[in-house]
Amino acid sequence: MGSSDAETRLFADLLTGYNPLERPVENASDPLIVKMKIFLQQILDVDEKNQLVSVNAWLRFTWGDYKLKWNPKDYNGIRDVRFPGTTDHIWKPDILLYNSASEDFDSTFKSNLLVYSSGEVTWIPPGVLKFVCAIDVTWFPFDEQLCELKFGSWTFHGHAIDLQIDTTDDPENSTNPQMDLSTYVVNGEWSLINSPAHRKVGYFKCCPEPYPVVKYYLHLRRRTLFYGFNLIIPSLLITLMTVLGFSLPPDAGEKINLEMTVLLAIVFFLSMVSEMTPPTSEAVPLIGVFFSCCMLVISASVVFTVVILNLHFRGPDTHVMSPLVRSVLLEWLPWILMMSRPGHTFTKGCSIQDGEAKLREPSLPINRSDLPAHQPVYEAQLLLLHSCYAELKQITAKLEKEANEERVQNDWRFAAMCVDRACLILFSLFIVISTLAIMLSAPHLIA
Structure with a gap:
């Protein structure tokens, strides 16, 4: 069988x-x-x-x-x-x-x-x-x-x-x-x-x-390798460009453009993250907190950039610096930030101005006892000297006014520079500390 x-x-x-x-x-x-x-x-x-x-x-x-x-x-x-x-x-x-x-x-x-x-x-x-x-x-x-x-x-x-x-x-x-x-x-x-x-x-x-x-x-x-190279590192570099905006001179005219471009880039990355994560209200993803923090930093940088530009382009014709603003921006802040200014020395919240040449009003002796009386030649010379004195007085007043205006404008510009430097330091510290705090709070960084 x-x-x-x-x-x-x-x-x-x-x-x-x-x-x-x-x-x-x-x-x-x-x-x-x-x-x-x-x-x-x-x-x-x-x-x-x-x-x-x-x-x-x-x-x-x-x-x-x-x-x-x-x-x-x-x-x-x-x-x-x-x-x-x-x-x-x-x-x-x-x-x-x-x-x-x-x-x-x-x-x-x-x-x-x-x-x-x-x-x-x-x-x-x-x-x-x-x-x-x-x-x-x-x-x-x-x-x-x-x-x-x-x-x-x-x-x-x-x-x-x-x-x-x-x-x-x-x-x-x-x-x-x-x-x-x-x-x-x-x-x-x-x-x-x-x-x-x-x-x-x-x-x-x-x-x-x-x-x-x-x-x-x-x-x-x-x-996390994919997300680190494609999301976290690019967004961190873009956020650091915010700090570079505070080192850009206001006269360049590109500070606002740079900050707005960085803000739009972060918004784009945030939209990518929202597509990757489920639409839930129970928890906020860690990377969402990171991008929200970046967007907050960049939004604040835009505000401070506008303030800096406003201070930089102020003049004596439109604004008068109050004593409080002068004390904070021109004395205490430069001393804390260890800044230097030509012609000034900062010591313990005080600004000591170095000696500078000042325009003196020309003087002309009018009554001289040793001058001959009733001499037409001397009288003509006196009239000529009085005429030159009046012209020199007007020129001196005009130069002094221009010097004062330039000094006031320089004060506003230096105040804007102080705020710019303070923002550079504060934003750099905030970005570094917030990034480390967010990343170190994760259960693991590399898988």
Whole structure:
């Protein structure tokens, strides 16, 4: 007798009187032990907006069927047979992924069921598992996600099917079971830190029976290299250009253009971040806080740039510097910032003006006792000298007025320079401190 005939006879003998609706236990009061394990192949997608995760995995279910035992010697040494998973020839457990988000809910391929002569049944349905996972974007892009795959029987309680974690392949880690990663393909965006498994027995108010479930977890950590080179570093460099704006001379006429260009660039990067993260109000992403801080700095720099330009172009014809403004901007601030000004010395909040040549009004002696009286020549000379004196007095007054106006205008310009220098230092410190505070608050910087 050939092996094919023996196999035909074996199938006929096994299915004779077999009811696929009957739970394969000899005693109806005993639970059927079903063991499962996941072989993770690849993490396909992590959809932050819709809070969905897709993985390619194999599921392995093993259980014992007392009606499917035979002696291989009676069937030409056949030790295993296969039943199609698309038909209901033998009993199969209704283990499903509870948090599935697939359109068909059960997206596994109905592969063949392998039955051994000992009655052990092994079923390995592969599939693309798409499930719901609560994505926490608080630390994006330095975030870690913990997603669970919850498996359990859809209709049987714990007294009928006892679902357990299969640790036969790795008995040493029976106390800490996890997914099988022997064929795992590394994901370019996410690092798989750990994939533990836990068995939990739950009870519900409606039913007194226990309901065991098996939860497999995916501990994922986002790789930050892409976001660092494409978002964080460019935005940080753009923000540092704000500091360069305070070192640009006001007469160049490009300070406002530079600040507005930087502000528009940060707004563009912020719109890119908003597209990457889910529209949630529960948490603000860390990178969103970073860009908001950058936008706040640049917006403030625009305001201070306008103030600096306003101070720089003030003149004596339109503005008068009050004593308080003079004391703060021309004495205390230069002394604190250790600035220097030609012709001035700053000491302990005071400005000491160095000696400078002042225009003196020309004087002309009018009454001289030694001059001859009633001499036409001397009288003509006196009239000529008086005329020259009047002209010189007018020229001296005009020069003194221009010097005063120039001195007042220089005071306004130096005040603008002091505010510019103060903004340069303060904004540089704020950018460095805020960047370090935000980055160091992240759980990790490099994955």
